[in-house]
Amino acid sequence: MRRILGRANSINVMKVIWACEELGLPYAREDLGGPFGGLDTPAYRAMNPNALIPVLVEPDGWLMWESNAILRYLGTAYGKGGPLWPDDPRARATSDQWMDWQQTVANASLGPAFVQMYRTPAEKRDQAVIDKSIARSAEAFRVIEAHLASQPYVAGDTFTLGDIPVGCHVYRYLHLPIDRPDMPALAAYHERLLRRLAYATHVALPIT
Numbered sequence: 368m369r370r371i372l373g374r375a376n377s378i379n380v381m382k383v384i385w386a387c388e389e390l391g392l393p394y395a396r397e398d399l400g401g402p403f404g405g406l407d408t409p410a411y412r413a414m415n416p417n418a419l420i421p422v423l424v425e426p427d428g429w430l431m432w433e434s435n436a437i438l439r440y441l442g443t444a445y446g447k448g449g450p451l452w453p454d455d456p457r458a459r460a461t462s463d464q465w466m467d468w469q470q471t472v473a474n475a476s477l478g479p480a481f482v483q484m485y486r487t488p489a490e491k492r493d494q495a496v497i498d499k500s501i502a503r504s505a506e507a508f509r510v511i512e513a514h515l516a517s518q519p520y521v522a523g524d525t526f527t528l529g530d531i532p533v534g535c536h537v538y539r540y541l542h543l544p545i546d547r548p549d550m551p552a553l554a555a556y557h558e559r560l561l562r563r564l565a566y567a568t569h570v571a572l573p574i575t
């Protein structure tokens with residue numbers, strides 16, 4: 368059986384679950400990281416030397432880490448000829464571009480506020496870090512707001528794997544208890560994604 372290693376409330380684990388569900392791939396998920404621990408062990412570091420989740424372990428034991436790279440692997444291995452990871456190089460590149468945007472722009476801007484608000488004890492929180500992160504996030508998410516104002520999905524008219532990292536982060540941005548500018552295209556995107564069972568079941572949950 369394919370294994371997804373990592374706690375269910377990790378945004379990066381959610382991406383892999385969502386991709387497996389979209390591709391119809393069976394998997395078993397195992398709780399690791401956060402309160403479950405288990406990452407700083409020789410056995411886990413032998414799988415992922417960064418001691419981070421997720422790790423994907425294929426049924427034959429081959430494994431890999433880095434959530435967006437896992438999505439690209441799953442699409443290439445199991446999505447051939449289908450709409451999720453288009454064979455057309457340019458359509459695929461556009462989907463891929465937005466995956467990188469999620470890591471390098473969305474996460475870089477919103478991550479600090481999330482870590483302060485959800486992963487840092489109240490007495491150690493730095494409001495200046497939160498404020499700066501929220502301000503940077505407004506700029507970052509205006510980019511995807513403008514993009515999705517003219518098309519339903521990141522790569523065009525069709526849902527692709529690039530919507531998975533972006534959708535996970537848009538959900539988080541729209542549902543964190545922070546001030547944010549009105550972003551109607553992102554709100555509509557969230558409503559569109561809610562029609563996908565995997566998003567509704569594994570992503571659109573209370574943020575913890």
Ligand SMILES: N[C@@H](CCC(=O)N[C@@H](CS)C(=O)NCC(=O)O)C(=O)O
Binds near residue numbers: 377379401418421
């Ligand atoms: N770039 C990596 C980041 C992985 C990462 O930062 N994972 C976090 C959870 S979202 C983690 O392992 N945190 C430590 C923990 O959960 O104990 C990826 O996309 O897979």
